[in-house]
Amino acid sequence: MEKRERRIPYNLEAEKYILGCMLLEPTIIGEVVSRISANNFYGAENKNIMKAITNLYENNEVIDQVKVADELQRMNLLEASGGINYLFDIIESIPSVANVDAYLEVIEEKSLLRELLRVTDRVRDKVLEGDLSFSDIGAKAEEEMLRVINMRRTEDVKKIHRFTNRVLEIIETNKNSDGRVTGLDTGFEDLNKLTFGFQKGELIVLAARPGIGKSAFALNVAAHACQHHNASVAFFSLEMGIDQLTMRLFSSFSGLSISKIRSGKLTSKEMAALLVAKAAVDKLNLYLDETSNTNLNDIKAKCLKLKREGLLDLIIIDYLQLIQVPNFKGTRNEEVGRISRGLKLMARELEVPVLALSQLSRGVELSEDKRPRLAHLRESGSIEQDADIVMFLHRDQPSKDEAVQVRNHRTELIVAKNRQGATDSIFLLFKGAQSTFCKYEG
Numbered sequence: 001m002e003k004r005e006r007r008i009p010y011n012l013e014a015e016k017y018i019l020g021c022m023l024l025e026p027t028i029i030g031e032v033v034s035r036i037s038a039n040n041f042y043g044a045e046n047k048n049i050m051k052a053i054t055n056l057y058e059n060n061e062v063i064d065q066v067k068v069a070d071e072l073q074r075m076n077l078l079e080a081s082g083g084i085n086y087l088f089d090i091i092e093s094i095p096s097v098a099n100v101d102a103y104l105e106v107i108e109e110k111s112l113l114r115e116l117l118r119v120t121d122r123v124r125d126k127v128l129e130g131d132l133s134f135s136d137i138g139a140k141a142e143e144e145m146l147r148v149i150n151m152r153r154t155e156d157v158k159k160i161h162r163f164t165n166r167v168l169e170i171i172e173t174n175k176n177s178d179g180r181v182t183g184l185d186t187g188f189e190d191l192n193k194l195t196f197g198f199q200k201g202e203l204i205v206l207a208a209r210p211g212i213g214k215s216a217f218a219l220n221v222a223a224h225a226c227q228h229h230n231a232s233v234a235f236f237s238l239e240m241g242i243d244q245l246t247m248r249l250f251s252s253f254s255g256l257s258i259s260k261i262r263s264g265k266l267t268s269k270e271m272a273a274l275l276v277a278k279a280a281v282d283k284l285n286l287y288l289d290e291t292s293n294t295n296l297n298d299i300k301a302k303c304l305k306l307k308r309e310g311l312l313d314l315i316i317i318d319y320l321q322l323i324q325v326p327n328f329k330g331t332r333n334e335e336v337g338r339i340s341r342g343l344k345l346m347a348r349e350l351e352v353p354v355l356a357l358s359q360l361s362r363g364v365e366l367s368e369d370k371r372p373r374l375a376h377l378r379e380s381g382s383i384e385q386d387a388d389i390v391m392f393l394h395r396d397q398p399s400k401d402e403a404v405q406v407r408n409h410r411t412e413l414i415v416a417k418n419r420q421g422a423t424d425s426i427f428l429l430f431k432g433a434q435s436t437f438c439k440y441e442g
Helices: 012-024 026-035 044-058 065-074 083-092 100-129 134-150 160-176 189-195 214-229 242-254 258-263 268-282 296-308 332-350 382-386
Strands: 203-207 232-237 285-289 314-318 354-358 389-394 408-418 424-431 436-439
Touching (some): 012 026, 026 044, 026 100, 100 134, 189 408, 203 214, 214 354, 214 436, 232 242, 232 296, 242 258, 332 354, 332 382
Parallel strands (some): 232 314, 314 354
């Protein structure tokens, strides 16, 4: 079998055609420079000419072969670009400007293939250097591949009527569903009224002081989505062990207290209830990860795999400040900002909501009412900026005279930021024995 010749992807004829069209018909230059730049060209001469044309265009100057030659001369690149004769040759080789779009696509395609080749070369070098683990290299490779894929040119801008028609269809769909949940059902009716459910691409942040029930609330949302809507949920528990999470699910589904389950002292009737709960939990499309040193790349890689398999409708992270950023050099605030931005980008790229739990700063303990506010989000203002929804769980501190015991608590869920809707407070009942939330009937 004859071996095919391997070569770097490029098309010099397409490059010359686009340059010639711009010199023949300057009115198309705006469209061209909005789609490609000099970096998309392979031929050195063509790259230089594109730089010169772009410079002239950005300075609002007349563009023709003489002006381009003058600009190349100013850049000390005229001779390296074939001289003025090469510019005339380019113009003479153009039969018409009718196929600009097709040739632009060729240049974009070849440029993307060259970038993909560079990425694979870098991955190959990292493998041969042997300094990084398979997990680190794999995560970086997947991230770089996704970056190249996202470089592909998006659709052209569209007239507003194209969007109004689409939005009207969304409104009609919402009308038929009684205007309630258009995203992922949270399991809490009053929260759904404010948010219409957690929407694809949203970053939702839930913060509270320790012991208020952040993890319990997140687990409630996950279990409801799985059980009642057959959703697939990825739950990254960076603080609590999987055994503890599973025990909470058993308690929630069986109605038995966590302490009773933990003790193992169950009657035959209670054991039967526990086995029924286990059967129900086994059916949930809930994917748990308890890796204690999980970094942002690991999370994205695992979620990408689930997404490719059609097994991802919601991502939950407990909690945001425990995520690591590999090889990050900067302040802690900058690192947390990188994490929150990464989670928002992941939500958009994977088209699923991301619910991230967060710590509060010590400032909330110093306030008189200990009521959390947006300024209390710990270690970064970027969390508030990146999040589409910010929620706080809050309840009044028990008095010193109150007996310390497991009991039910009225808990306030504060929707402090809602990019697409209203902000308000919702009251829930926290059932301490089962570590679950339900609607407060008060």
